[in-house]
Amino acid sequence: MTPKLQISQLVINRLKLLENVCGGGLFGLMYSKNLIILGFDLESSDKLNFKKMQDNFPTEIDLCGLFKFDDCTDVKAHMQEILINVDITDNPILIKCQRKDDGELELNASQWKNGKLEEIVYEVLSEEEIYKQFVMARLLGYIEIAAEPNEKSIKQEFMTTRKKLAYGNVLFQLQSKNVFFNNNEIVGAPVSLVSDIFDLVKKKVENVDKKKNKKETALTDFQMVNIDCLVKKSDEFEKNQQAALNLILEKNKVLIPITIDAIAAVHITTKALGLYDILIESLCRTLRLIEENLLDQLVECDELAVPLTYHFKPDNFGHYYTCIYPQSIPDEDEHLTAFRRELHQQFSLSMVRPVFRRANAFPFDVITSSLLVNPHVGLKNTVEGGKQSLVQGKYSYHHYMQDKFNDDGWGCAYRSLQTLCSWFRFQGYSEHPIPSHEDIQKYLVKVGDKPKTFVNSRQWIGSTEVSMCLNGFMNVDSRIMHVSSGTELASKGSELAYHFESQGTPIMIGGGVLAHTIIGVDFNSNTGELKFLILDPHFTGDDDLQVVQNKGWCGWKGVNFWNKTAYYNLCMPQRPAIF
Template sequence: MVLADSNPPDTATLLRVRGPLEFRCKLDSTDVSLMHRVISRTFENLHSNVKSESLVFTVRESPVIIWPNKGFNVTPEEITPNTLCEDIFQWVKTDELEIASRKSTKKKGKKMSTASIINLCLMMEVTKPGPLPAPTFSKTVEKHHLLCITLPMDCVVRMTCNETMSNACERLLEELEGQLYEMERVTLQYMTGAAVPVPQPLHFLLPEPKGLKTVVFPAEVPDSQLETHRRELHHRFELPEDRPYFRRTNAYHFPDEVYKDGYLRNPHLILTHPTLEDGKLYLVQGIYSYHHYMQDRMEDNGWGCAYRSLQTICSWFRQQGYIERTIPTHKEIQQALVDIGDKQATFVGSRQWIGSIEVQAVLDHLLGVTSKIMFVSQGSEIASKGRELATHFLTEGTPVMIGGGVLAHTILGVAWSETTGQIRYLILDPHYTGAEDLQVIIDKGWCGWKGPDFWDQTAYYNLCLPQRPKTI
């Protein structure tokens, strides 16, 4: 069985601590080795701060405050070192809309495969107990190069349901220490003269059993200049070098974070899969966004379904880190077809349909992605293509665009039985014209499983099967 993606399982609790650490040092020399020593000493001071009793974790949207280096001193007092991680949720203020959404989902028997998140803030106490001495002032005039960087610490640990908060804090402290070491390494590696890059931690969900891993990149350096760095990471985690696991666009999106672009991601995840005799599931691998009629203030109802299917495919390649460009608009798609000589200049700005062949051409021209075309002379033959589609989702895992007559759809997977030949298709329908309401989309079948009778049995169809580029 091939699953759509490998998010941390439901039984896991992710503890994520974020917060700034101020990095300050004087670089009064142009000698590289001396500057490296000064930077390293400053990182040593930050390690001491992380180990000090002044370090504080606060659980966001809650009254919970933890001093992990003070023998696990916690407020409220009801929380002890043996309190289970999942029990912290009772202290967290939950949005009423979120509660209502959970209840609605539970009633319908549908569940999104995501882990629970406990968000913590990293803070440092700046005052000490007892009376404070009177302030004194002194003035010194000197010239020096003061380096000030705010380090954006961001650490995550995955805890099972029976692990305690004491264990979680121990692991978070270890992660903070390790992240500081990695930030120091990246800072020294990528600094040029007195210009020091800001180290940027990112999280990536790797194939099981590796799970969620944190990587530090220099923020100002683009992905195009980090191939050697990524190749080292592939070797470190024993990953094949034919997929871009560590590009920034492929960074893990936490379940409690909202996508700023407003598009729904992977609506099929809450569907109940069909059960076929000796059947298996072969599904899209990774993340895509749902593109459909009337989005982006574009009135394409009645003619833009293939454009929307193409946008969904492009979103998949962006989300998996294969491309950095934005999702092409209708006009950009049309201009690409003009540029390659497939259409006349009057095609740009028109409401003319496109099909699978045009989708293949645009993917190649704009994304550098090749595609295979599967020709089906009539819809009744699509039921016999189970093996080809299963192989595609097993090996490539990309969304498939299918066009026939005046309609286009996106195939996200198949449930197929090799012994009986039974087949069901997971369809993402671009003809939807409503709001980004996941429940409506699922309930009305705009994303759902369809049988062989879904296709016009006498119409011809072309299927565009995009292929993964071999790259890191």
């Protein structure tokens, strides 16, 4: 029976951005009688290499077809070729993309059946609907593999390990729960579907959210289930200790510590017992990726380093992507730079915005800090005929009295600087910690901007000092905009809109004795009406989203918000051109 075809809205959005592209591979997931397309890559030559990155996708997301722009003369040959590599369907999908005269993209879907193409209708699934239907199972654990530092031995030992684990030497445990399962039974809870398993951990998350008084919002990411991998030693299954960070040489063999960190995309209607085989495949996928990394190191590096796993989920990507990086080799290494360049090209990503640097790995772990992230989300504004231009990506809200530090009355610019620094950390441009007030003061003394008495003082800083600190701490340059009065800010709508559309960074603005953070504008270029989305660092209360939004500490302000008699300096950080 022909499966029902579904396509993620994010896939369609990304296809619309492509220009002059021949085509590439489609990656999707089969569940029940449905095939959903969740991602794609680009092929840069006639020689297709679809299988190269399949292990980097979450388990269950596999090669399922092709997409082609305009010229499809070679499509039959490619469909025959791809059929060899497609495991999840007997009828690979072809999506033909054509740019219409008005610039819109037209998509037509077909399936390869009995040696020919047959048209097939498809349904578009929204991002939120996908997040409702699928759960990410994250497998965590630790094993050690001993091998001689050569290609033959590493390949042999990894193959042997995969076979042992696949043939029953592993048990899975729902993290923080006494629920265990293998290939034929589940012990500890009456569950039949993956949705039942998720419900066991969901209650704990809901309780945490209630304690934090968080607003109930639409799903903006996949729901997650953490599962521990227990490896059999002698007659017992054990949860091993955290991985070491060094390779140990013993009797001509290298003891390789491996942190297992694998993810699988699972539909909520999947039978719970079926999860066992999915997790085994996740385990094998991550071991194949680590093996490949070690083999690459043999060729490119003087000595082996511990391979570590990082998962990435770029904005509007719609799925995770896993990379293995050697622990002791920095992101600036020429081989890693070349690797990232290839990934950016294969996914048609910007070459000046980092995506696959380690600092930009997806933060799965629950953030213990109480800081609010993106408190502007959900706020509405009505400038008639206006266009909103907002900060791009994530930032954390820093304001008076946080960190058990009393800076009420003098620390607003320091807090705005911290918000700006958080943006560069969240986007992966820097791994430098967010500086404290003392860090900021010591740096300004170090560069000769302030006297030694400035350290541990309660003196203000302004836009110029903020720009200096951004350069020193984050290696970021800034543009300074000067305006003679708050009234003059009303004429800067076009410039500010362009900043948020091209740079997307939050802006620190200082005037008189006050500093604020601008995180967006709503501007009508015809009428000149302008509003500013303001994040106010003068707030002294607890980090409660409802209070912050309802009381206007994060909110839209008109031009009258600014002092008509004070001059203002705006520190407008510029994105570094790195990837």
